[in-house]
Amino acid sequence: MADGYTTVGKMWHPSLYIGSIIDKHDDRVAILPPRIKESMPSPEPKPGEAGWLYRVLEPYYSRECVDNVMAAMLEGQISSGASWPRKLAAEVCSLYQVPVALPTSSGASALHVALLACNLGPHDHVLVPTLTMVAVANMVKMVGAKPVYCDCAEGSVNPGVAELKQKATPRTKAVIVCHTYGIACRDIAAISELCKEKGWWLVEDICEAMGTKADTGELVGTFGDFAVTSLYANKPITAGDGGWVHAKDQKHHDRLKSLINHGFDPAYHFLHFETAPNAKMNGLGAAFVCSQVKMLPRLMQHRGQVANWYREGLAGITELRCIEQRQIDAPWVFGVETKDRQTRDKLRDHLAAKGIETRNYFYPLHLEPVNFYGDDVGVYDVVLPRAESLAQVGFYLPTHSFLEQGDVQYICSILRSFYQADSAVSAPRKHGWVDAERSKLLTPS
Numbered sequence: 222m223a224d225g226y227t228t229v230g231k232m233w234h235p236s237l238y239i240g241s242i243i244d245k246h247d248d249r250v251a252i253l254p255p256r257i258k259e260s261m262p263s264p265e266p267k268p269g270e271a272g273w274l275y276r277v278l279e280p281y282y283s284r285e286c287v288d289n290v291m292a293a294m295l296e297g298q299i300s301s302g303a304s305w306p307r308k309l310a311a312e313v314c315s316l317y318q319v320p321v322a323l324p325t326s327s328g329a330s331a332l333h334v335a336l337l338a339c340n341l342g343p344h345d346h347v348l349v350p351t352l353t354m355v356a357v358a359n360m361v362k363m364v365g366a367k368p369v370y371c372d373c374a375e376g377s378v379n380p381g382v383a384e385l386k387q388k389a390t391p392r393t394k395a396v397i398v399c400h401t402y403g404i405a406c407r408d409i410a411a412i413s414e415l416c417k418e419k420g421w422w423l424v425e426d427i428c429e430a431m432g433t434k435a436d437t438g439e440l441v442g443t444f445g446d447f448a449v450t451s452l453y454a455n456k457p458i459t460a461g462d463g464g465w466v467h468a469k470d471q472k473h474h475d476r477l478k479s480l481i482n483h484g485f486d487p488a489y490h491f492l493h494f495e496t497a498p499n500a501k502m503n504g505l506g507a508a509f510v511c512s513q514v515k516m517l518p519r520l521m522q523h524r525g526q527v528a529n530w531y532r533e534g535l536a537g538i539t540e541l542r543c544i545e546q547r548q549i550d551a552p553w554v555f556g557v558e559t560k561d562r563q564t565r566d567k568l569r570d571h572l573a574a575k576g577i578e579t580r581n582y583f584y585p586l587h588l589e590p591v592n593f594y595g596d597d598v599g600v601y602d603v604v605l606p607r608a609e610s611l612a613q614v615g616f617y618l619p620t621h622s623f624l625e626q627g628d629v630q631y632i633c634s635i636l637r638s639f640y641q642a643d644s645a646v647s648a649p650r651k652h653g654w655v656d657a658e659r660s661k662l663l664t665p666s
């Protein structure tokens with residue numbers, strides 16, 4: 222193929238995704254270099270005929286959420302300008318003890334406006350973890366800056382100070398810390414100090430770490446200039462889709478408010494002093510999630526129990542390593558790491574055959590195909606060995622608010638039966654059990 226990028230050469234805004242000029246999956250993959258092809262994820266395992274008995278994540282909410290949506294509808298309070306987004310902001314400010322919080326349409330849009338508020342642009346570098354969700358790099362690119370990918374620290378899913386320093390350049394202007402999988406970044410306090418010393422912005426992406434506590438006991442999301450989160454349906458509390466951005470300093474309020482709302486100015490309607498997206502959350506979503514904020518500490522306590530049950534249930538399987546354990550161990554998702562890639566894939570198939578859904582650890586962002594062609598060509602050629610190795614062997618198990626000890630014991634027994642024939646116990650649940658539990662939560666009292 223001509224310069225090795227695409228069938229038509231280098232495109233200005235290249236996308237090889239569905240509907241673009243290369244619409245066959247195999248053709249898109251065929252052009253990738255061996256380094257990506259050899260490490261890219263295998264196709265996802267399928268459940269047995271009965272379907273999934275345990276989904277990896279489940280949305281959890283109560284009757285109060287439904288009642289609040291009904292109240293919003295009856296009062297006509299359904300838009301971003303309604304009272305519910307303001308009530309949600311007040312709940313967030315109270316939980317995180319911050320003066321500024323603004324509900325957004327998603328975690329990605331929250332990150333977008335936080336990065337815009339940092340005034341980042343072309344030529345600026347932003348240090349980001351490579352083992353995280355693609356929205357992190359996408360939003361850096363959306364503001365015109367360049368993501369610089371950092372490896373994980375030894376024994377961690379997050380980069381530490383050393384990994385950030387190693388990738389810093391004279392053009393570094395900001396750092397995004399992600400607390401991946403709800404594992405608090407163990408160096409967060411030191412990273413915050415480093416950012417102050419260097420004059421870098423610190424944005425904490427707590428999309429996977431809402432309610433997570435650092436080793437010091439403080440909530441993550443209170444160390445950075447800005448924190449952003451996601452309220453997508455797989456998160457411990459949810460609006461279906463949504464998120465928020467919060468800031469430690471009151472001075473950011475007006476700018477963030479403008480940035481989430483087309484650059485509207487409170488003094489002059491239809492006179493715009495900056496270009497900005499519409500990143501606001503609608504009133505129905507805010508009404509739905511508002512009462513969940515106060516549930517978060519209880520939900521995180523339960524996450525801690527789930528982690529504990531998994532650690533107990535998997536103890537003694539020498540070939541399986543459990544995800545990094547911090548002082549306050551309550552991950553959003555509970556991960557395990559096998560000895561090699563083949564075992565990981567076979568073990569996931571084994572669990573899927575029993576209706577247990579799992580998800581691979583992230584594929585490192587620097588290896589994503591978008592970094593092979595177009596303006597980011599060459600980025601994939603960097604080697605970040607710890608993240609690359611974790612991506613080959615790691616995956617996470619069902620972790621959600623409906624799970625009880627018997628469920629985790631069952632899942633652990635299926636894992637054990639992969640390594641030691643004969644140890645599986647019988648399933649404590651029938652298909653559809655989560656929907657039945659959810660309808661109990663939604664029954665009017």
Ligand SMILES: Cc1ncc(COP(=O)(O)O)c(C=O)c1O
Binds near residue numbers: 426429
């Ligand atoms: C670390 C991280 N950042 C950003 C996002 C984007 O959030 P959303 O899907 O709400 O846009 C996610 C999504 O889960 C995430 O995991």
